[in-house]
Amino acid sequence: MALLECEGLTRRFGGLVAVSSVTMQVATGEVRAVIGPNGAGKSTLFNLINGVLPPSAGLVRFDGEQLTGLTPAQVCQRGVSRTFQLTALFPEMTVRENASLAAQARDAQRWLPFGGGAVFHRARAKADAALERLGLSHVADRPAGLLSHGDQRLLEVAMALAQEPRLLLLDEPTQGLSVEETQQAVETLKTLLAGGELAVVLVEHDMEVVFRLAHKITVLHRGAVIADGTPEEVKADPGVQAAYLGDFADAAD
Amino acid sequence: MGAWRGLILVVAVLALAPLGLPPYMMTLLTEALILGLFAMSLDLMVGYTRLVSFGHAAAYGFGAYCSGWLLINTDLSLPSAVFVAAIASGVLAIGVAWVCTRSTGVSFSMLTLAFAQLLYAITFRWTSVTGGSDGLAGIPRRPGPFGLTALTSKTGFYFFVLGLLVAAFLLCRQLVNSPFGAVLRGIRENEAKTLALGYNTRAYKIAVVALSYALGGLAGALYAPFAGFANSELLFWLLSGQVLIMVIVGGAGTLIGPILGAAFFMFAQHQLSSYTESWAIYFGMLFIFFVLFVPRGIWGSVAARLRRPAADGR
Ligand SMILES: Nc1ncnc2c1ncn2[C@@H]1O[C@H](COP(=O)(O)OP(=O)(O)O)[C@@H](O)[C@H]1O
Ligand SMILES: [Mg+2]
Numbered sequence: 001m002a003l004l005e006c007e008g009l010t011r012r013f014g015g016l017v018a019v020s021s022v023t024m025q026v027a028t029g030e031v032r033a034v035i036g037p038n039g040a041g042k043s044t045l046f047n048l049i050n051g052v053l054p055p056s057a058g059l060v061r062f063d064g065e066q067l068t069g070l071t072p073a074q075v076c077q078r079g080v081s082r083t084f085q086l087t088a089l090f091p092e093m094t095v096r097e098n099a100s101l102a103a104q105a106r107d108a109q110r111w112l113p114f115g116g117g118a119v120f121h122r123a124r125a126k127a128d129a130a131l132e133r134l135g136l137s138h139v140a141d142r143p144a145g146l147l148s149h150g151d152q153r154l155l156e157v158a159m160a161l162a163q164e165p166r167l168l169l170l171d172e173p174t175q176g177l178s179v180e181e182t183q184q185a186v187e188t189l190k191t192l193l194a195g196g197e198l199a200v201v202l203v204e205h206d207m208e209v210v211f212r213l214a215h216k217i218t219v220l221h222r223g224a225v226i227a228d229g230t231p232e233e234v235k236a237d238p239g240v241q242a243a244y245l246g247d248f249a250d251a252a253d
Numbered sequence: 254m255g256a257w258r259g260l261i262l263v264v265a266v267l268a269l270a271p272l273g274l275p276p277y278m279m280t281l282l283t284e285a286l287i288l289g290l291f292a293m294s295l296d297l298m299v300g301y302t303r304l305v306s307f308g309h310a311a312a313y314g315f316g317a318y319c320s321g322w323l324l325i326n327t328d329l330s331l332p333s334a335v336f337v338a339a340i341a342s343g344v345l346a347i348g349v350a351w352v353c354t355r356s357t358g359v360s361f362s363m364l365t366l367a368f369a370q371l372l373y374a375i376t377f378r379w380t381s382v383t384g385g386s387d388g389l390a391g392i393p394r395r396p397g398p399f400g401l402t403a404l405t406s407k408t409g410f411y412f413f414v415l416g417l418l419v420a421a422f423l424l425c426r427q428l429v430n431s432p433f434g435a436v437l438r439g440i441r442e443n444e445a446k447t448l449a450l451g452y453n454t455r456a457y458k459i460a461v462v463a464l465s466y467a468l469g470g471l472a473g474a475l476y477a478p479f480a481g482f483a484n485s486e487l488l489f490w491l492l493s494g495q496v497l498i499m500v501i502v503g504g505a506g507t508l509i510g511p512i513l514g515a516a517f518f519m520f521a522q523h524q525l526s527s528y529t530e531s532w533a534i535y536f537g538m539l540f541i542f543f544v545l546f547v548p549r550g551i552w553g554s555v556a557a558r559l560r561r562p563a564a565d566g567r
Contacts, residue, residue: 097435120435
């Protein structure tokens with residue numbers, strides 16, 4: 001059974017249908033990319049999944065439980081972590097403190113108003129492990145606001161990972177990176193996702209990144225799914241080719 | 254640890270102060286400690302959570318009216334009345350916080366101000382309880398049942414205030430260093446991200462506002478029996494502004510700074526007002542100077558300087 005199921009998910013903003021009856025599944029160990037041009041509804045889809053926005057219609061199920069109606073905090077507590085298209089960090093805290101605060105959020109005693117040595121100890125261990133996996137250990141004591149843009153994007157992923165989620169939602173993790181930085185990030189993400197214990201939804205602009213990381217692809221166009229399948233199937237899809245004028249063929253291989 | 258040694262030293266000096274200072278200085282010092290407690294309580298919101306209250310006088314005035322009314326109209330002893338008033342302020346604050354935290358930023362600040370003005374207006378309407386424009390006068394310091402008469406003398410009351418300030422400081426310090434405090438820092442730097450990480454940020458904000466008001470109410474509850482009166486000035490926006498200045502001048506987000514800021518404010522007011530009628534103008538200029546040239550405040554700057562050589566030495 002799929003870990004994440006979206007059924008007929010729809011969101012209207014006034015007259016605009018930003019997400020239109022989207023149905024998709026993601027299983028544990030699977031990386032599903034959601035692609036489509038700017039304004040296709042990708043970020044809105046994430047907002048519907050993690051409870052930032054209520055859907056106009058349809059529902060989201062996670063591990064059989066309905067998420068619709070839960071707050072973002074509640075969704076996160078169930079094991080769904082996300083990164084943002086626009087980098088959102090705690091700039092004055094160190095990199096380790098950023099990741100540690102993320103990890104603390106899943107601790108049963110996260111709110112403890114006194115002491116808390118054990119809570120900090122647990123959170124810090126998870127934070128350090130996540131930073132290690134993203135190759136950020138060497139900047140762990142630096143204020144997050146002073147990192148390069150590329151490292152900030154990776155810290156976003158590290159923070160999500162420090163929460164030990166079962167479903168990871170990555171919103172354009174390579175946005176704004178240079179070509180070399182993107183290559184590096186893709187390598188890092190590839191080893192990260194190879195573990196197979198995570199379900200991942202990846203929103204990406206860069207087709208090369210998508211084809212290197214994704215097992216399945218959902219193509220959104222004006223909020224609706226116009227194709228859904230393996231990278232090969234999607235590349236060969238005439239509807240997609242019409243919509244993107246061969247962009248994918250260029251990016252392939 | 255150095256921090257503990259410093260704290261013990263300061264408390265020892267303050268505890269010995271009654272031996273060396275003339276009575277009028279002791280009166281000033283007592284008031285400075287009460288104001289210090291008030292300013293420190295606001296620091297939990299302003300410095301640690303970036304919830305800027307424009308109406309913190311609500312806590313102070315409410316606490317003062319509560320303890321004053323209890324001491325006049327019931328048989329409660331001084332410590333009990335003060336304690337009950339502080340709890341009442343905290344409970345009231347849960348309601349205030351529930352309303353105010355529906356908005357953020359400037360509208361949050363405006364709502365806290367509106368709430369303080371509401372209490373201010375009530376003092377002129379509900380005159381049977383508040384004494385109207387005269388306020389409550391002749392508030393006694395009634396000794397407790399356990400022979401706590403010592404607390405009611407001038408020096409005894411000073412020690413009562415000092416003890417509560419130290420206790421409140423220790424309480425706040427362990428709070429800001431706890432996991433709860435880490436979440437407050439997250440809210441201060443990026444509330445949306447803190448929420449996205451899975452923290453129910455509103456619950457944290459309500460809790461910190463309630464504690465802040467409870468401690469602010471405690472300060473007010475001490476002021477009423479200290480001064481012997483409580484009036485509507487204790488709820489006025491001017492006091493809300495002044496306490497915010499104390500926090501910023503002393504150093505927001507340091508706990509110690511606001512206490513120093515309050516003492517500084519007290520003594521500056523005392524000194525300036527003996528030279529000039531328009532002391533408030535000079536104090537205003539002093540405040541502008543601090544915002545422009547000492548943005549971290551008195552203690553923020555000192556602490557930064559203390560930390561640097563220590564870090565190098567290690
Ligand atoms: N909160 C909102 N209010 C109104 N319109 C929105 C909102 N969020 C997104 N939209 C609109 O919905 C459409 C999809 O946006 P988005 O999901 O951000 O696209 P993508 O991430 O694929 O670039 C866009 O036309 C955008 O302007
Ligand atoms: Mg987007």
